[in-house]
Amino acid sequence: MVAPTQNIKTLLLDGYLDEPSCLGVPPYISPHARYLYGALEAGGIPEEMIDYLTADSYRNIKDISKLEEYELIIILAGTTVPGHYLGGQPLSLAEIKELGQSLKYPTRVLAGPITLVWQDLPGHKILDENYDIITGELAPLEIYNRLKDQVNQPGIKINNQAEIASAISDWAITGSRIFKDHPGYPKLVAELETFRGCPRSKHCEFCSEQLKEIHYQRKPEAIRAEVKAIAATGVHNYRLGCQTDLLAYPWLEELYSGIREADPDLEVLHLDNINPGPLGRKDSTEARRLLNIICKYNTPGDVAAFGLESADPEVLKVNNIDTNPDLTFRAIERINEIGGQRVDGIPKLLPGLNFLAGLKGERKETYEYNLQYLRKIKEAGLMLRRINIRQVNPLGSYQASKVDSRRFKEFKRQVNEEINQPMLKQVFPRGTIIRGLWPEIKKGRLTYGRRPGSYPILVGIPGDHLNKDTLSVQVIDHGYRSITALPYPFYIDQASLIELEQIPGFGKKRAEKILLARPKSLQELSELIGSGFPLEDWQDIFKFSP
Ligand code: SF4
Structure with missing residues (x-):
């Protein structure tokens, strides 16, 4: 210079x-x-x-x-x-x-x-x-x-x-x-x-924050x-995302x-990073007070990412992690209690949970500890918005463990099947309307989009919607880390073949029949698709054009 x-x-x-x-x-x-x-x-x-x-x-x-x-x-x-x-x-x-x-x-x-x-x-x-x-x-x-x-x-x-x-x-x-x-x-x-x-x-x-x-x-x-x-x-x-623990802000x-x-036209106000240890340790009145403040002002779909990193007590100890499974469980309960209430069908604030593979001291049993812990959360009926499983990024002289890739993949598969998919069904039940989605990319037959904010769910919508600014959609199916939704409102008599084929249990034949006949009422639709499809469960989603 x-x-x-x-x-x-x-x-x-x-x-x-x-x-x-x-x-x-x-x-x-x-x-x-x-x-x-x-x-x-x-x-x-x-x-x-x-x-x-x-x-x-x-x-x-x-x-x-x-x-x-x-x-x-x-x-x-x-x-x-x-x-x-x-x-x-x-x-x-x-x-x-x-x-x-x-x-x-x-x-x-x-x-x-x-x-x-x-x-x-x-x-x-x-x-x-x-x-x-x-x-x-x-x-x-x-x-x-x-x-x-x-x-x-x-x-x-x-x-x-x-x-x-x-x-x-x-x-x-x-x-x-x-x-x-x-x-x-x-x-x-x-x-x-x-x-x-x-x-x-x-x-x-393992954390790079210590370098600051x-x-x-x-x-x-x-x-x-x-x-x-x-x-x-x-x-x-x-997004109040740039701090290590938002609840530590005075x-x-x-x-x-x-x-x-400052912004009366505010559309999204989310957060990131709450340390579950201190939240779990707080007196319950104080914890509720803080979470109520957040839920009074934030917008729905907010996520507090918790860095538990491992449910194995040995791993937590040797890495000096500031929480343990019990404290984190209490923090998850507290967020569910206050943030689990839905506004426009979407929970206000839910916890996310981060796991790191390859931490110092990781052992055979670590994955079992993690899986059992997630099962416990699910069995308690608590919601997690997102489970993030990553491998540790070695930092300086940090002694990361070698990750057993077979076991790591198996853990991810188990979490997907046993936890992620049921959680998504619980958080975004079929019929949930998601507004303000930003279409981002088209892959194959689906356009993928997300709402702006913290860890937004990835939504696949049949067809090409990239020319739209924002979309309103209605959830019809659940994957492990994404969901499928139809444009909302969904007029079945105007639907495309790609949309009809995405309806779980519908099949190609029914989709083609509807496309040809364009039924104008539930009665006509029922006659057309015959038995074997639970039409009664879909009445809130299938609409007929006025
Ligand atoms: S609590 Fe641990 S992981 Fe979180 S910012 Fe501090 S050092 Fe990093």
Whole structure:
């Protein structure tokens, strides 16, 4: 960075980040991308000199050499938790290396969670040779300080948490400009940060949060101002996803009520990350009070992801995990009690449960502990919205166990058959209407879509619906991790063959008969399809066009 700051033509390339406490893969936009933009501007680079590009838009550039026009290219990247993404693909290590090696003129800066682990990555020397790697853990702060240093102005001290929190809140407001430059605009979810760092003094052994040394807490008024700025751009979906445990935030009522006030057109307000240990340990009145606050202001379909990681007490102990199966069970009960109530047919807030395979100390019995635990939850009639089973991402010197792939697959199969499918039937019974679905991708005969928000259920809808902005659908069938639904309302006399064939138990012959005859009443339909199909169970779903 040698030019006067107002002349630095800058590209902020959002390679998307995903870490235990923050998600920035579309439709999510991470707060860090917004902070970075704001820090660049606050550092003296004018708005018209800063471009924002996402990983997916970058891939559409046919000729990388066009990027030589920039003086400064900042890549924000790093997925420190494994994930499968539908809405966009994070910038891969190969792409980052290629970009670094291809460009000669711009100063190339690498920022984001990737810089916490870059030295452990294969071929990391290429990164070292071609990038200025911001190892200072909070890239927006580091970049701001460097820009200020260039014009001999004071920066922000990294030990001044209040000053950092205040600067970040200003940058978040300026940074809301990037929403309109995102190819997904306005169908985006703003990930909001309440605090940074994990409050535990000794961390879970496998977790990358322990690498963060800068901790701060943002005030509810700052988050409210940020939401107001985001709402002004036309985006009205929010997730309080950027913190390690939302219930550890001290001003929950002010936070939620402030967000509602700041965006009266709010469409989605969800959360992520509640630590089940502290929730299970809380006195029950206090636990209820906190959960009631969330359920008063949030929108239905919200999910609190619980990192139990293993139901094996030995594994929990050697990894220093802050919960145990009993505490987590109590936390699951508490969320079900308050959040299990349905609004528009969808539970307000349900727990999710995360398991990690390959943790230190994992043994033969671990999978049996996990399975028995899930059976216990199911038998108690408790709902889980989502069970996430992943393999641990080895971090630094962490001694991960070798995962027995046969046993791992078998565990996933058992969970799918015994738990996931019955849970989906319980959470989204046949006939449930799901509104506001965003169609995302077509595969084979189905269009897949999800609602914006926390861990939304994947819904397959027969036919091609990609040209629609949003969809209302009605659930007809349940897979292990997705459900099938028909467009709502479903006029059976106007249905397509693909739609009719997806109705469980209907079969091709019945579908063809209906397509030819186009019955106009239940009576006509009943005569047409004959016995053997429980029409009485479908009367709420099959409608006839007026
Ligand atoms: S409780 Fe454990 S897993 Fe959660 S953020 Fe803290 S260290 Fe990481």
